[in-house]
Amino acid sequence: MSPDHTSLAGKVAIVTGSGRGLGLAYALELARQGASIVVNDVDEEATSAAIEQIARAGGNAVAVVAPVGPTANADALVAAALESFGRLDILVTNAGVLRDTVLWKMTDDDFDTVIGVHLRGTFTCVRAAATHFRENGVPGRIICIGSPTGQRGNFGQTNYAAAKSGIVGMVRTWALELKRAGIAVNAVIPVAATAMTATVPYFAAAVEADAAGEPMPDFYRHDLGFGTADDVAGLVAYLASDAAEISGQAIGIGGDRVQLWSHPEPVVTGYREGGWSYEALADELPTLLEGGLQSVGESFPPLPEALQRPRPSA
Numbered sequence: 001m002s003p004d005h006t007s008l009a010g011k012v013a014i015v016t017g018s019g020r021g022l023g024l025a026y027a028l029e030l031a032r033q034g035a036s037i038v039v040n041d042v043d044e045e046a047t048s049a050a051i052e053q054i055a056r057a058g059g060n061a062v063a064v065v066a067p068v069g070p071t072a073n074a075d076a077l078v079a080a081a082l083e084s085f086g087r088l089d090i091l092v093t094n095a096g097v098l099r100d101t102v103l104w105k106m107t108d109d110d111f112d113t114v115i116g117v118h119l120r121g122t123f124t125c126v127r128a129a130a131t132h133f134r135e136n137g138v139p140g141r142i143i144c145i146g147s148p149t150g151q152r153g154n155f156g157q158t159n160y161a162a163a164k165s166g167i168v169g170m171v172r173t174w175a176l177e178l179k180r181a182g183i184a185v186n187a188v189i190p191v192a193a194t195a196m197t198a199t200v201p202y203f204a205a206a207v208e209a210d211a212a213g214e215p216m217p218d219f220y221r222h223d224l225g226f227g228t229a230d231d232v233a234g235l236v237a238y239l240a241s242d243a244a245e246i247s248g249q250a251i252g253i254g255g256d257r258v259q260l261w262s263h264p265e266p267v268v269t270g271y272r273e274g275g276w277s278y279e280a281l282a283d284e285l286p287t288l289l290e291g292g293l294q295s296v297g298e299s300f301p302p303l304p305e306a307l308q309r310p311r312p313s314a
């Protein structure tokens with residue numbers, strides 16, 4: 001790793017949803033490492049502000065204001081990289097929206113919107129970038145953003161869990177399909193204080209400290225792996241660099257913590273000659289599965305009293 005922040009010099013990156021939040025932090029860090037950036041967002045004002053911020057920090061960036069999801073917009077992102085900077089090396093699929101509600105209240109539109117931005121947006125953008133990489137012999141780097149919800153499930157997030165676990169499933173598949181072309185595809189599972197997490201009461205004391213320009217309490221940074229967007233950005237830049245040769249991995253990061261997530265694999269295996277009838281299962285499955293049953297959802301430690309904040313009134 002070069003200590004002089006030139007690990008991505010001469011490279012070009014697309015970061016979707018980079019007008020604010022984590023995407024902006026990724027764009028800034030990729031630029032700091034020397035890459036030119038295609039900033040994409042649906043929020044025109046945020047996009048212009050992001051371009052200015054990157055320029056002020058000495059970087060190069062162009063804007064594409066368009067929603068990810070449709071194929072034409074994915075193609076437009078690749079075209080913008082080629083037209084503005086003459087090449088494309090890195091894609092970060094980060095754009096996201098939430099439409100949280102429990103299953104029985106979730107509308108078709110809630111479901112389709114989240115799937116359209118996260119899952120379809122990731123698919124169309126990666127297809128466009130990977131096609132360019134393969135056709136031009138570019139050993140590209142693709143970083144797709146997952147979520148703890150996709151890994152573990154979460155109350156009120158049917159649509160988001162489907163999209164985010166789907167993204168990690170696609171990453172595993174793409175790591176296989178793109179290996180021969182020398183293209184690496186990894187998932188980052190971030191946790192950070194952004195507009196998405198700012199309203200969660202459990203994180204209120206951390207968000208409050210961050211807004212006041214103070215370091216977040218250790219409980220958040222260390223025990224929960226919850227920090228700022230900048231804490232996540234280094235991993236995205238690292239995975240975008242030639243230094244990272246890994247592919248098909250899901251790496252969690254937040255605050256002071258970095259983690260490698262496992263991929264699902266069988267944890268209990270049983271055999272029965274002639275196969276497993278209903279009767280045989282009723283007889284033997286409970287004992288076979290005992291001790292191997294999996295937990296669902298994330299479990300958080302109780303919030304220390306000093307960090308508890310009154311819930312905002314509805």
Ligand SMILES: NC(=O)c1ccc[n+]([C@@H]2O[C@H](COP(=O)([O-])OP(=O)(O)OC[C@H]3O[C@@H](n4cnc5c(N)ncnc54)[C@H](O)[C@@H]3O)[C@@H](O)[C@H]2O)c1
Nearest residue numbers: 017021022041042067068094095096147190191192194196
């Ligand atoms: N904040 C966290 O702790 C956390 C945890 C896990 C995963 N994530 C994921 O990280 C990514 C960024 O989240 P964030 O917390 O920075 O959220 P954010 O809401 O601050 O930023 C998301 C950005 O995406 C943009 N966007 C929305 N729809 C778009 C579309 N169709 N096309 C282009 N841009 C679009 C938004 O305008 C916004 O600027 C998301 O994929 C999110 O699911 C965040």
